[in-house]
Amino acid sequence: MDITLQDTIDRQQHGAAGRLMASQTFWVFLAAIIAFAYLSVATSSFDTSQNLFNVARNCAFVGIIGLGMTAVIITGGIDLSVGSVLCLAGMVAGMMMSWDYPIWVAIPCALGAALACGFINGFLIAYVHMPPFVVTLAMMSFARSVAMVLSGNQMVYQFGVDHAKMVAIGGGSTRGWFNALAASSGPDSTLSAVFTWLGQSIFIPNPAILLVLFALVFGFVFRWTRWGRHIFAIGGNEHAATLTGVPVRRIKVSVYMLSALMAGIAGILQVGWLGTITTGMGTGMELVVIAAVVIGGANLAGGGGTAFGAVVGAVLIEMIRNSLTLLGINPFWQGVFVGSFIITAVAFDRIRASRNPES
């Protein structure tokens, strides 16, 4: 049988099923589904809408930051400053609003502060060639300190004129939006009844909706844009990327800015949800986020990772934490479970690599 040029061009190494089976993300996804099914049967409290609502909201913060972290990790870097940047962005937004600035001024300023942190990280890493670990470790200390100075280490819980809007953004859900729509479509109208019904049946926290939207955007960008292609190239072989004319330094700055931006967005949402800000907000967040991203299949050595993986990792970690509480296990054991999952997920990856020594 003749093999035509077109056959060669179209030839895939593995079929779709083979690639699926070989992907860590797929197995972690499966684990999450099994855990979900088990918890629904084993406990009476897991699959209540309020509990699922909480799990969805909590994993949304980790997932949103995880998407930015995935981009950083794909380039072979790491960003330890996300927890502190989250706190700083939340603090800038909260302080400005407590000084009676409107929300549409406060939020851009908060995101600007986050982007500035990311720019400093990226600049020092890409242009001064400092190791990402060290630079972002320094930023972790720096950003939280600035947040403390800004607030005088006070708790902020009054967000001025736009207090209600802030709380609605971070703490709200689809139920709130549908109820607002029902109210505005006039009393006793059919439309109003439909919206009220939708509000009762669909109950998703705002941060989770944003996570899904961001995940779709990131997934698209990673696969379909030059920028996406280039971050994978940098993580695979930075020297090769430089030699072939990829703007390596500019792209590196952009990934750290993106990571900081996502942390800033999560910070604003978290402030809205909690209704208060303390300078301890987001402490240790970087490690949870990195754990989620690694469990989801990103390669800390660079060159591999997916948006879907970041989301799945975040969901799994949050489910573990939630279920331990529900199953009545001492919460001090959470770290052991999360740690075991990190090792198991990476072990899967190693086993696969040892079967195929070339990879």
Next chain:
Amino acid sequence: MTALKLTNISKHFGAIHALSGVSLSLEPAQVLGLMGDNGAGKSTLVKIIAGNFPPTGGAIQIDDREVHFAQPIDARRNGVEIVYQDLALCNNLTAGANVFLGRELQKGWGPFRILDYKKMYQRAGELFAELKSETRPRDLVRQMSGGQRQAVAIARTRLSEPRIVLMDEPTAAISVRQVAEVLNLIRRLRDHGIAVILISHRMPDVFAVADRVAVLRRGRKVADKLISTTSPEEVTGLITGAIENA
């Protein structure tokens, strides 16, 4: 017409004279073996042609036009492509992605542009076919043999219509069978009218594929002969200094 003409190229790093007064010319569809011991100035000369740094003195002409390169991208724009010794491939990407690295094809409107996978894989497949390599565009480079990896790196040079391809030790770290494959790839480039400079330590490879051989010693060109008028013994003598000049 000469594809490449170097006149009196010299390069000084402080007090060190890495190259002094090297002149060289190359016709289209000609393969030049560039030989010399470690530190003879081969890499320096290649880096000057590739635009990594400018020469201290002398002139470079491509297609009888004088050119000045401030950075590698300038050299590329003037039809100089380089196959680096380490090949500059990303293992985590497919062969097709590596061929188009830094020069990805896109489709779309205005700022909304996405990668044109179909066209890139199509073109990469055609390039591999031209090179008579069995490399498949959608395969990951990670799983490829040394010869296939060379094919990817060489296919990359064919994306533009280059005048000159520089190859730095392409046969240094691969098996005997793969060497034959790479030498064939070099002949294919030549058949397309491309001038090739092959930097190599391996005498048999140079004598198998090159039309001419130039020898550098201590930053000077000590010989520039047609392969048919010299022998491996003579070239060895020229490299080591046992023969002063030829």
